Amino acid sequence: MSVVDILMERGFIEQFTHEEEIKELLEKEKVTFYIGFDPTADSLHVGHFVTLMAMAHMQRAGHRPIALIGGGTAMIGDPSGKTDMRKMLTREEIEHNARSFKKQMEKLIDFSDGKAIMVNNADWLLNLNYVDFLRDIGVHFSVNRMLTAECFKLRLERGLSFLEFNYMLMQGYDFLELNRRYGCVLQIGGNDQWSNILAGADLIRRKEGKPAYGLTLTLLTTSEGKKMGKTEKGAVWLDPEKTSPYDFYQYWRNVDDSDVERCLALLTFLPMDEVRRLGALKDKEINEAKKVLAYEVTKLVHGETEAKKAAEAAEALFGGGGNLENVPTSSIPSGLLGSKILDVLIEANVIPSKSEGRRLIQQGGLYINNEKITDIDTEVTESFFKEGMMLVRKGKKNYHKIIIE
RNA sequence: GGAGGAGUUCCCGAGUGGUCAAAGGGGGCGGACUGUAAAUCCGUUAGCUCAGCUUUCGAUGGUUCGAAUCCAUCCUCCUCCA
Structure with a gap:
């Protein structure tokens, strides 16, 4: 069974640029492929996890993944599907985020001995010369065609800056650069990246006269189509x-x-x-x-x-019974004994404000050691602590264990 | 550069001098029902020392007994013209 079959069977793949050729390629050769990650937060989230899984499946099948950190493109901001312009990040923030990403990726991807590579497109994007870039890359992009791309549709109605309009060229250029440096011939991305991936594959075909491919992954959504996570x-x-x-x-x-x-x-x-x-x-x-x-x-x-x-x-x-040892725990200073329940819960970060806590009690949603609390003025005394801990339940399934420091 | 328009509470979006902590929807939270699910229904949704008080409607100043609502300046965005 080829990787493509595996990925298809598991429901990863949304569309291919060249279905048959990609299948054949991945069966016959060890392919270098890349996936881009926007370093806009200091951690990956479950949306990225699908991508990571696809990457892992590919690596297990013998292909070589490149995790591309969009340190350069993050300074532009991808307009695809977004309604707002992205805030700009400093280089320091981006580098910090990239380090965090790698740590998380290592759980699934083997980076040893060059089996996978992480690169930052800031390395080539930031030093580009504007005029050279326009003459070299810009010529290959038709504005007319770009304007018809699905990813700009929304933004064409709501406003799109020239800065963001260039994002597609940047990402296309990334693919070209990775093709030249590492022989990367395949780009994988979320389905919202379709237009950008096409742009890159086309660019390689034109500039290098070599084949390049892309495929997009399903976005993790609920059965109702809402984004998960x-x-x-x-x-x-x-x-x-x-x-x-x-x-x-x-x-x-x-x-x-x-x-x-x-x-x-x-x-x-x-x-x-x-x-x-x-x-x-x-x-x-x-x-x-x-x-x-x-x-x-x-x-x-x-x-x-x-x-x-x-x-x-x-x-x-x-399930009832069992060991409460690993329940999420917060601690309060012993000086808080004798305080009102709301003060204790605030200290333990169970509730964000006293108003909310009051509401919770009034609506009958607060339990301590599985007994409903009805009095807002309840004082927390030592007798609430069984074996040194107090079990707080907020609503039906929100548990917190509180211990005294 | 010129002419218009817009910025409202988590989001969308009403509100154009007092009855506005601000309609409605979404989302969230709590309850009922259940399977730690979905759907549905009910309640709730700025903060506090919850009677009352304090801060909120892009920013800053001003008019007024009183402003989200009026005026001035500034910032941001959009549309049309160039």
């Missing part, structure tokens, strides 16, 4: 400091029934037979599939130890 707290990050392994686990534990199979296929390495079996479970049964999904994805991102801890904590809280 968004929570009330924002994106679901791969960085444990930004999204704790427990929260990360819970996110996948709680996906919609209808998304389970898709997620298992895209986000784990489980064999497809198993994926289909789990995805076919009905009603209560599918909870088993969700546990597998949560465990597997957490294991890939945070490692086996963390995944086990998260699963144990969830089991203890929701």
